[in-house]
Amino acid sequence: MKSKFILLILLFSPSFVFSQNQIRKCIICHQKPNIHKVMATGIERSVYVDKKVLKNSVHRNLKCQDCHVDVTSIPHQGLKIGRVNCARCHFNGNNLGAPNSPMYQQFWESVHGKKFKADDPGAPRCQTCHGGHNVFKPSDSRSTVYKKNVPATCGRCHKKELKDYSGSIHGVAILQKGILNVPVCTDCHGKHDVYSSNMSASHTSKQNVPDTCSSCHDNYSLMRKFKLTTEQVHTYTGSFHGIALRFGEKTVANCASCHGTHNIRKQDDPASSINPVNIPKTCGQCHKGANKNFAKGKIHLNPENKDSGLVYYISNFFFWLTTLTMLALFAHILLDLRRKLKEKKEEKETHK
Amino acid sequence: MNTEKLKESISLRVADSVLKKIAGDLAIPRGRAGRRLRREAENLAYIEIDRLVTTMSDEIAGAVQPRVEARIRQILFADKPEESRMFNRFSLNIRTQHWVMAVSVIILVITGMPIKFSNAAFSAFILKLLGGIEVSRVLHRIGATGLIFVSVYHLFFIIFTKEGRANFKLMIPTPKDAADILMNIRYFLGRSREKPKFGRYSYIEKFDYWAVYWGCIVMICSGTVLWFNNFFMHNFPLLIQHVAKIMHSDEALLATLAIVFWHMYNAHLNPSKFPANMVIFTGKLSEEEMIEEHPLEYEQLTGHREEDQDEKK
Helix, strand or coil: CHHHHHHHHHHHCHHHHHHHHHHHHHHHHHCCCCCEEECCCCCEEECCCCHHHHHHCCCCCCCHHHHCCCCCCCCCCCCCCCCCCHHHCCCCCCCCCCCCCCHHHHHHHCHHHHHHHCCCCCCCCHHHHHCCCCCCCCCCCCCCCCHHHHHHHHHCCCHHHHHHHHHCHHHHHHHHCCCCCCCCHHHHHCCCCCCCCCCCCCCCCCCCHHHHHHHHHCCHHHHHHCCCCCHHHHHHHHCHHHHHHHCCCCCCCCHHHHHCCCCCCCCCCCCCCCCCCCHHHHHHCCCCCCCHHHHCCCCCCCCCCHHHCHHHHHHHHHHHHHHHHHHHHHHHHHHHHHHHHHHHHHHHHHHC | CCHHHHHHHHHHHHHHHHHHHHHHHCCCCCHHHHHHHHHHHHHHHHHHHHHHHHHCHHHHHHHHHHHHHHHHHHHHHHHCCHHHCEEECCCHHHHHHHHHHHHHHHHHHHHHHHHHCCCCHHHHHHHHHHCCHHHHHHHHHHHHHHHHHHHHHHHHHHHHCHHHHHHHHHHCCCHHHHHHHHHHHHHHCCCCCCCCCCCCCCHHHHHHHHHHHHHHHHHHHHHHHHHCHHHHHHHCCCHHHHHHHHHHHHHHHHHHHHHHHHHHHHHHHCCCCCCCCCHHHHCEEEHHHHHHHCHHHHHHHHHCHHHHHHHHC
C-alpha cells in the first residue's frame, strides 16, 4: 500500500519526491548538529544543515547535488569538495528558473569581486551575504539581505562602519524603530555594484554623493513623512560648493563632507558633525582655522523662502529692481528705434 | 577734358598757323622740292616754339599758377567744410579708463555667468572652453582686479584732476534731465516735433554712468566678501556670505543686461550710429554730430572758442 502511494506521487511530481529523497539521504548525516569537517588548514568547520531552513529557502526544490556538484557518492570521504559555484545557475540569460539580472556581472567589477578574483581571503562570495542553505528572497524578513538585516550582514566584516551606522539617525530609525524608508548600506553603496569611493562610477564618489543622497532627500512626499524639506538639496546645488562640484572641482564639500557618512546625526545631537559646537571643526577641514562664527546662521539658506529674512528681502529687491529697470530700458530702446527708423525713412523719401 | 590730346595739339596748332602764313607770303613750288621745303619749315617752327616756351617758362608758370591754385583751393574747402572742425569728446585718459573697465567686465561676465546659470548647457561649454572651473576662477579674479583698479583710479580722477572734477560735475543729475526724459518720450511718440537739447552728457549717458557707479560698489563689496570668504566668515556671522552671494549674483545679471541691451543699443547699435560709434576709439566727434547730439555743449564751446583753445595751450 505504501509503496503504491509513493509510486503514485512519483508519477505525478517526480522531481519533488526525488529531491526529497536526495535530501533525506544526505540529511541523515548532515542533520547531526555536531557534524563537521576538518579543512586542509586544520580548522574544523561545521557542515550541519538545518532541514527546516533549507525546506523554506528559495532553493527548496533543488537537490543537494544541484549545488554541491562534486559530491558524487555517499559517503564521500576522500573526495575533494569545493565551494558551491552559484554562477552555474545565476548568470544573465539562464531561462531555467534562476532570476535574470545584470547584477551577477556587476559583482565581478565591484570592489568585492575584484578582491575575490585576486584571491583575497577576506573577499565575500555570494554565500557570504546571501547565505548558504538559508537563501530567501530579499523581501523575506528571514533573508540576510532583507533591508533590516543588511547592516548586520555587511557589518560582519565592516565592523566600524556598522558601529557608526547603528548610532546614526538612519541606523537608529531602522534598527531600533523599524522604519524601512531609511537607507541601509546598499542604498548608498549599491548592492552588487559596490565600488571604491575613489572610482567615478561609485555611488559614493565625490561627485556622485549629492545624487545618491538626493534620491531620497529630493523626494518631497518621502521627506514630508519625516517632517523634512527637500530644500537642502536645492540650496546645496545652488551654492558654490554644489556648482563647483558639478563642474568637476575635487576639493569642494559635498553632503558627506559636512554631515558625515555612516555617522550622520541630527543637528541637536552633541555627537553630530553639524552640531554648532562641532561646526568649527567640520568647516575647519577645508576652511583652516574656522571659528564659532561659522556656526552663526544657516548654511542651507533658500533666498526664495520668507524665513530666510534679510536674504529673502534682498533677493526680492533685486528681482523687482531688475524687472522694472529692464522694462523701462527696453521701452525706451523700442521707442527710440521706432522713431529713428521713421526718420531714416522720411529722409530717404525727401532725397528722392 | 583729355589733357593728353591737349598737350599734343598746342604745338601742333602753333606750327600749323606758322606754315599757313609762310605759304601765303612765299610761293612754294609743287612737287618733291616743295614738300622738302615744307618739312623744313615745320621742323624750324617746332624748334622756335620750344625755344620760346623755354625762355618764357617762368612767365607762363606765373600766369598759370594762381588760376590753378584758386580752383584747387575751391575744391579743397568747398566740398568738405565740416571735416575741418572736429571736437574732442573723450580724452585719452577717459578712453583708457573705459577700455580697462570694458575688458574687465567682459572677462567677469564670461567667467561669472556660467556659475550663475550652472544648469544651462552653455555654462558647461564655456567652462570647458576656458579650461575648467579652476581656470575660470583665476580669470574672474583677474577681471575683478582690473575692475577694482579702474574704480579706484576713477575716484582719484574725479577728485584730484581738473578734467575729472569738471566731467563729474556734468554727470550729476539735474531737474533738466527729468524734463528731458519727458520731452524725449513725447518726441518719440510724435507728440512733439522738438527734441530735447542735451549738454555734454544726456540723461542716457548719465544713467549709464550712475548704473556703473552703483554696480561697481555692489559688485566690488560683495565680491570682496566672497573672494576673502575665510576672513569674512572668521570675523562676521555666516549671514554675510549669503547676503554677498545673492547681491553679487543678482546685480551681475542686472549689469549684464543693462550693458548688453541698453549701452550697446544707445552707443553703437541704434540706426544713427550703426554698426559702431567710433568716438570711444578716436575720442573725436564731428561738428554735425555735436550739433545733433550735444547742442548745448556745442553752443557753449563755439561761444567761448578762444578761451577753450587757450586752456588747451
